[in-house]
Amino acid sequence: MQKTKESREFTRLSIPVKIEVSSHGSEPIAATAINVSMNGVLLQSDKKLTTDTQCEVHIILGEQDPLVIVCHGKVFRSDQDGVAIGFTEMDLNGFSHMKNLLLYNAPDVNQLDKEFSKHTGLHPK
Secondary structure, three states: OOOOOOOOOOOOEOOOOEEEEEEOOOOOEEEEEEEEEOOEEEEEOOOOOOOOOEEEEEEEEOOOOOEEEEEEEEEEEEEOOEEEEEEEEEOHHHHHHHHHHHHHHOOOHHHHHHHHHOEEOOEEO
16 A cells, blocks of 8 residues: 655644634634644534635634634535634734644644744745
8 A cells, every 4th residue: 555645734733722713794603623733724613614715713722811813714624524724814923823832732843843944924935
């Protein structure tokens, strides 16, 4: 059996953070992340979103006076396994907080450092 190369640009980590997703003209959807990476999130929610929906994702860190990372993204998949959203945009402050969140929770910090060095922000160099 031939081993396939991992095509993901960033490692996904199981970090069950609170998520709130808003899309144009609809009520925000509260959810929990199944996994998070630098360029997307897979979340579990009772509500589904339509593929290709543009949305704003709020990653909520902490209970009292929470830190909120705001990302813009697009729904890539919405099925029984969850809602997969790819990030298309994140401000510099959010990028820094997201990077720290991932580094703090990473089992292999060196692997994440390699991934970050191959990118300028969310995009490959």
